[in-house]
Amino acid sequence: MWSGAALHPLSAFLGDWFAAGVPGIDALNHEATRRGLQTGGGAPLRFVLPCAAHTASGAPGYERQAFEHGEICTRPDNPHDLFNALIWLAFPQAKAMLNRRHHEVLQRSGDTQRRGSLRDFLTQFDECGVIVAGMPDDMIAAMRAHRWSEVFVARRAELQRVSFVLFGHGSHDALRQPFIGLCGKALFLDVTNVTNLTLSALDVALAHRIASVDFSCSPRQLLQPLPLLGIPGATPDNEHPDYYANRQQFRPPRTMSAGSSPDSR
Numbered sequence: 001m002w003s004g005a006a007l008h009p010l011s012a013f014l015g016d017w018f019a020a021g022v023p024g025i026d027a028l029n030h031e032a033t034r035r036g037l038q039t040g041g042g043a044p045l046r047f048v049l050p051c052a053a054h055t056a057s058g059a060p061g062y063e064r065q066a067f068e069h070g071e072i073c074t075r076p077d078n079p080h081d082l083f084n085a086l087i088w089l090a091f092p093q094a095k096a097m098l099n100r101r102h103h104e105v106l107q108r109s110g111d112t113q114r115r116g117s118l119r120d121f122l123t124q125f126d127e128c129g130v131i132v133a134g135m136p137d138d139m140i141a142a143m144r145a146h147r148w149s150e151v152f153v154a155r156r157a158e159l160q161r162v163s164f165v166l167f168g169h170g171s172h173d174a175l176r177q178p179f180i181g182l183c184g185k186a187l188f189l190d191v192t193n194v195t196n197l198t199l200s201a202l203d204v205a206l207a208h209r210i211a212s213v214d215f216s217c218s219p220r221q222l223l224q225p226l227p228l229l230g231i232p233g234a235t236p237d238n239e240h241p242d243y244y245a246n247r248q249q250f251r252p253p254r255t256m257s258a259g260s261s262p263d264s265r
Contacts, residue, residue: 008175009233010166013199014086025049025074028085037092040100043070045092047085050075063102079176083169090199091167093207098122101210108215121219122210127170130184130226131206133163133191140188144224148250152230153241163194164231165202171228178229180249185223 028047037045050073065071074081088095142150227249
């Protein structure tokens with residue numbers, strides 16, 4: 001079983017939870033109860049062991065169980081589920097809003113087989129989202145154009161005024177064994193000053209952003225691919241400018257074929 005030792009730098013903000021070893025479900029529930037945390041429907045948050053009733057209908061059943069009963073299925077000895085629980089504790093308002101929006105779509109469509117564009121966005125961000133707060137618009141444009149060296153080399157000093165916070169629990173799990181090409185999905189938040197930005201303030205801002213996303217949203221328009229190991233501090237290797245010349249990891253933008261639209265790239 002993974003011991004939680006040597007968390008990746010992008011997961012370091014969760015490190016206090018591992019001071020006494022890997023936290024168990026009782027410790028997670030104690031903290032959720034102490035803080036009065038709730039899921040998207042207002043039910044008290046509880047981490048529970050999975051059972052057949054929870055897993056029979058897959059993701060829709062998971063979201064409904066969370067919304068209606070406050071139960072977050074958490075498999076024992078499973079780092080992926082543990083990181084999900086820790087992100088609930090770190091970003092309770094944002095996670096509750098994700099759950100609420102999932103439930104809205106399920107109630108509105110009644111179709112549990114197709115996720116649709118909003119649930120695609122919610123799922124992708126939940127699994128591999130990266131909060132990017134305080135990035136100037138022109139730098140966002142450069143990142144969207146995959147001008148990686150401009151962002152991470154030429155303007156690296158400016159990134160000291162930008163906050164990168166890994167939200168996606170799937171990405172936290174993947175970073176236990178990072179590899180070249182590991183990619184997250186960046187969501188940009190307009191924050192004027194990140195110097196004293198707390199997790200709780202970031203949680204509130206993120207929850208508001210998720211609440212504002214329209215049902216007809218396009219995940220490709222909202223979420224920007226971001227190679228995780230390119231984030232300053234993610235690896236000592238990226239201190240060298242040549243690191244960003246590796247096209248296996250820092251890919252150029254896709255070119256559009258005839259008859260395609262920008263959203264299909």
